[in-house]
Amino acid sequence: MSNQEILDKLRDTIVNQDINGCAAATKEALGAGISAFDAINGGLSVGMKIVGDKFEAAELYLPQIMMSAKAMNAAMEVLTPELEKDQTDEGVGTAITFVQEGDIHDIGHRLVSTMLGANGFKIVDLGVDVPDNTILDEVKKLEGSKILLVGSALMTTSMLGQKDTVEALVEEKLRDSVKIMFGGAPVSDGWIAEIGADATAENAADAARVALQLMK
The missing domain is CATH 3.40.50.280 (Cobalamin-binding domain)
Known part of the structure; x- marks a missing residue:
């Protein structure tokens, strides 16, 4: 599976409110050498943008939004330790x-x-x-x-x-x-x-x- 396919899979787990699948896809992304930042920028945030657009268009409702947010949180539990490794003490x-x-x-x-x-x-x-x-x-x-x-x-x-x-x-x-x-x-x-x-x-x-x- 290519990196883009893995990122697309991450995106889809957010859109489909797949909490367990999102955590698993996040681990898969890291295992494939995709950085935590790219997993967020190229996969998770793309999914959340789609969810937000669907909410504004009344195609999704608050309970579904909350499930997508939980999927995002599950991914972040995996990614946060990786992000912290990359931060300098001073940061920006x-x-x-x-x-x-x-x-x-x-x-x-x-x-x-x-x-x-x-x-x-x-x-x-x-x-x-x-x-x-x-x-x-x-x-x-x-x-x-x-x-x-x-x-x-x-x-x-x-x-x-x-x-x-x-x-x-x-x-x-x-x-x-x-x-x-x-x-x-x-x-x-x-x-x-x-x-x-x-x-x-x-x-x-x-x-x-x-x-x-x-x-x-």
Whole structure:
């Protein structure tokens, strides 16, 4: 079986919500010499993109999305030790990832966190429905190091909270100590410019590329 066929198999286990099959295919990928990063970028994230598109088109529903997420988690249990081997002590920086207050949609958030970790970021995952005070406290703890804030919002209502987050950082005189990347279906380049954040991205793989650019 070629490497591309193995990656396609990984993709399909995500799309088909095959938890055990996903873990087995991940081990198969590593055994074939495919790197952890390529397994994520070329297989798992492709599957999650398909799942996300099907969800938006109402071809899949939340229970199926959750099963695909569990399959992704099973794969990450296999891949995380490999990713950690590749990371340097310094890394490229710390990514504080979170879903905006009032929002609990975390599939994209988890995938972006995974992709950033695969690209050398140390991940501090604050979870979902995160208030600004929690974000500020975490930034203060890490002040002086390279910090990237990565927030997501799937709903227009929670997206508005991204502006509040930027304003809170400005008020606490922390804005200059962080780079800020926001994502989610309603987020646009125009919105990023309006609220004074730094960047957005089309998808998880693009998020990793943009994040690395921001930290240069």
